[in-house]
Amino acid sequence: MTSEQHQFTAQGRTFPVILVRKKVKNINLHVRSDGTLYLSAPARVPWAYIEDFLEKKTDFIIRAIREMEERKQKFPILTLSDGDTLYLAGQPYRLDVRLGLHNSIRRSGQTVFMELADDTPVMRQKLYHKLLQALGKKLFPASLSRMQPLFAGLALPDPVLKQRVMRSRWGSCMPLKGIVTMNTYLAIMPEAIIDHVMLHELCHFLQPNHSRHFYDAMTIRMPDWKARRQAMAKYLPYCV
Structure with a gap:
């Protein structure tokens, strides 16, 4: 299992990408709460193919990011400060x-x-x-x-x-x-x-x-x- 770091730009926004290559059959995408795109993919799939996969998922990615941003405004992130x-x-x-x-x-x-x-x-x-x-x-x-x-x-x-x-x-x-x-x-x-x-x-x-x-x-x-x-x-x- 190996890990790579990339960037993906969509609708004027650039997202950090963590790509983990391991024994999986398909490309799997998870949008993390910090805006990072976490993917797992087979070892031999080229980055260009994965980038094309992300482009097809652009609407999903932007929607997920917006939902998390709205949630953060509604429910502020815990800071573990006195009185929290x-x-x-x-x-x-x-x-x-x-x-x-x-x-x-x-x-x-x-x-x-x-x-x-x-x-x-x-x-x-x-x-x-x-x-x-x-x-x-x-x-x-x-x-x-x-x-x-x-x-x-x-x-x-x-x-x-x-x-x-x-x-x-x-x-x-x-x-x-x-x-x-x-x-x-x-x-x-x-x-x-x-x-x-x-x-x-x-x-x-x-x-x-x-x-x-x-x-x-x-x-x-x-x-x-x-x-x-x-x-x-x-x-x-x-x-x-």
């Missing part, structure tokens, strides 16, 4: 930031206390992620327990549950290895949204792709999964 509002499991908390002798973070009531001996943006983010990871260790197994009964009688494997901070997906499933990985940022969101992602990943044990049969399997078990997915937009500014 955080969300944990869908509930609001006030962030209290203080200088101290240690780098630590804890919850008490509806307040999150962050003590900083090393007051840098990197340390603030590290502590924030630590808090989310600790919460995820409780939320994700609980979600798995709620979703597994929906597959009763199908001999679904009991998956190994992992988590990590991810920028381009909410979860992943490796059916052959029996591993489900949840995005740590999901700890920000309510149980209903976490359950939607957990169900999505478990359905991959039935259908490894995103075919009509896959979405049918989801709809049968969670008829409102589309509404739950749309509800995630509120929490995107807190995924920092």
